[in-house]
Amino acid sequence: MSQFRIFALTAFACIALMGCSAKENTALTAAQEEAVAERIAPVGHVVKAGQVVAVASAGGAERSGSDIYGTNCMACHNSGIAGAPMYGDAGAWTTRLAKGIETVYTNAINGINAMPARGTCMDCSDDEVIAAIDYILDNSK
Ligand code: HEC
Known part of the structure; x- marks a missing residue:
């Protein structure tokens, strides 16, 4: 059978x-x-009723400035490709900051010349891009 x-x-x-x-x-x-x-439940998203979960972007929990930098910005800003102000180069960043930090943030979010919008991190929230910039600035003094 x-x-x-x-x-x-x-x-x-x-x-x-x-x-x-x-x-x-x-x-x-x-x-x-x-x-x-x-x-x-999807991996990493076990949420019980009544739990409060902060969602920063489409990617879920907010990533740190150093994470974003390492993933999306380093390729250009570690080497200075196409005239990108380099990570750790205090002089280059002082010149940039002369126009005001808000403008620097906005330019990175919207893109400027060879700097692509959000540094190609299309799923980054504005806050995550800003965190990455703050990370660069903190390490470029
Ligand atoms: C494809 C290369 C590339 C990538 C990737 C990239 N940048 Fe840039 N970035 C540039 C270049 C080139 C400039 C200089 C643009 C100019 O002023 O002509 C720049 C400029 C900037 C500035 C200065 C803006 C200003 O107003 O002077 C900031 C801030 C910045 N990038 C942040 C970031 C952050 C944060 C990331 C990652 C999320 C990132 N960049 C990823 C190439 C890149």
Whole structure:
């Protein structure tokens, strides 16, 4: 007999003889339901009712300035590609800051000349771009 037939017969016998009632036999306790909800929740996003979660951007929890810098800005700002003011070069940043830090922030968010908008970090919030700039500035004094 094929596997399928055995399965079909077993299922039929089960339904016919004992009425494998979905409601009574498979009902989950509240604790089991919670355990299932935790298992099927997306990784890193187990949130229980009543928990408050801060969401900074599409990417989830806010990333640090150093994270953003390492991922998105370093390629140009570590080497000075296309005239990018270099990380650690106090003189270059003092010149930039002469126009006011708000303008520097805005230029990085919107892009300026060869500096792409958000330094190519398209899923960065404004605050994350600003955190990356602050990280550069803190290490370029
Ligand atoms: C593709 C290379 C590239 C990447 C990636 C890049 N930058 Fe730049 N950035 C530049 C260049 C080139 C300039 C100089 C633009 C100019 O003033 O002509 C610049 C300028 C800047 C300035 C100065 C703006 C001003 O007003 O003078 C800031 C701040 C800055 N970048 C921040 C960042 C941050 C933060 C990131 C990462 C999120 C980043 N950049 C990623 C190339 C890059």
